Amino acid sequence: MTDFTQMGLKAIRDGVAAGDFTAREVAEVHNDAVATAAELNAFIVTTPDHALAAADAVDAARAAGEELGPMAGVPIGMKDLFATKGVQSTAASHILEGFVPPYESTVSQKLWDAGAGMLGKLNMDQFAMGSSNETSYFGNVASPWKKQGSNATLTPGGSSGGSSAAVAARLCPAATGTDTGGSIRQPAAITGITGIKPTYGRCSRWGIVAFASSLDQAGPMARSVEDCAIMLGAMAGFDPKDSTSIDAPVPDWAGLLDADLAGKTVGIPREYRMDGMDAEIDASWEQGKQWLRDAGANVVDVSLPHTKYALPAYYIIAPAEASSNLARYDGVRYGLRDLPEGAGLQDMYAATRSAGFGDEVKRRILIGTYVLSAGFYDAYYTQAQKVRTLVQKDFMDAFEQCDVILAPTTPNAAFALGEMTDDPLAMYLNDVFSVPASLAGLPAMSVPATLNKDGLPLGLQIVGRPMDEQGVLNAGLAIEQRAGFTAQPEKWW
């Protein structure tokens, strides 16, 4: 019998459409896989009934001869940053524990309209702040991967760590992620799956809990480039409810996939070659260049001179926006309220926010409050926004010489839970390769490349011009076809 958990999004959709099996069978098997994977802690809540109801609707539509959507019959995981009507949505925080949205986010609604069903809400770093999934109020997510010869629990990356763990562990064929500074690409890379952050504005932010609004973008995480292309097509599109949504048609990315890169030029940013770079990351990068040459591309060196300043600029801009966005959590309108005996309104705010936010969230709110405060605003925030302009200009200059840029996704493979938590700054450095594209609003994806000597996945990152998701996906497909990455974690959960 077919093991549905080993099938990708497209295979499931096409099989359901062809009548090889029913959407309900697929949903049941995945519900079971989710239910028996509690040790991974990938889900905050599970919604088996949602998955079954969506599947039944697809089966009924097929029986009635109706046209099926591009995600019909595919059960997915939904990152807990998306508001889902009638289902608790917490952003993995205590302050939103018990919050049940009376509305549905635009992106999740589009996925349900396309025929997908929801297996549950995926764990994540609290308010998407973190790179290891250790800041969730609902506990760490465990990667399904283990180092060879070690039983230590590894990080699935972050902030979309529930998403990466669930897709890598075959609990779902695909999941939503969001990416502010690398939160789709970094977890995808270190769990051996594929994920794309589209151009800023492609996916509506309406109904996604805001972290840093000028950077936040939703995107798919799945196990192949084609599956990502299909799901991104279902998620993207203009939304008048998001003032930064791009009013442009959504191309048929999946239909136009083409791994022939003849006539294309791939840029290799020399500033990404850092001192003390992990030798295996470097080797996988070299291998990636060769794969793209084999696909017909011309590979050239390019320069992104302000690369080293991208990360510090990000850690001013993102906390600044977060401190403003998270001001809404006040214990009045929704979520937690902590009202000490005899406390007034101001004390209630302070007590609620102290009890409701985790340490990393508080750290970023304080940084953001400081850099926006009178007397420091220009030195920190304005300067960071100027540097952001320069980072973007670097990319635009590079794209005069090349069509896409190839770089590693992360500076290292998955690390053990607890290994970096004592040093917030060391954790931030994990995003060194992913943040620049975020600051520039560019489409960027991670594709699995190889396993390192410890048996852990490494990813390669492709960054494209604004609105050129197709170019990114095509280069990703060229790598995927040559990498032949089929490794998956051995089941221990």
Place this chain on the structure above:
Amino acid sequence: MSVTREEVAKIASLARISMDEDALDQMVPELNNILAWVEQLGEVDTSKVEPMAAVIPQDQRLRDDVIDADPLTGGGRREDVLANAPMAEHGFYGVPKVIE
């Protein structure tokens, strides 16, 4: 630039986050580490650079000037709006007494 314990307490107060002595002790060096690291941005000559306003150039859109243009985000949904309030009374949010 670095921050003192008193400054961190002031920032926390501005951000409406109550912090006890231990939390402050822990936060001061962490914030100073991060601030010392972002200091390197000062090396960049930005004298001729505009701060970024929008990462993807976009025109601001206006919606039709009608009430409830979008029924989901328009008015008349008091029950939905109050459904998640920690304390709702008589159709309003309840808060502790503000005026003595």
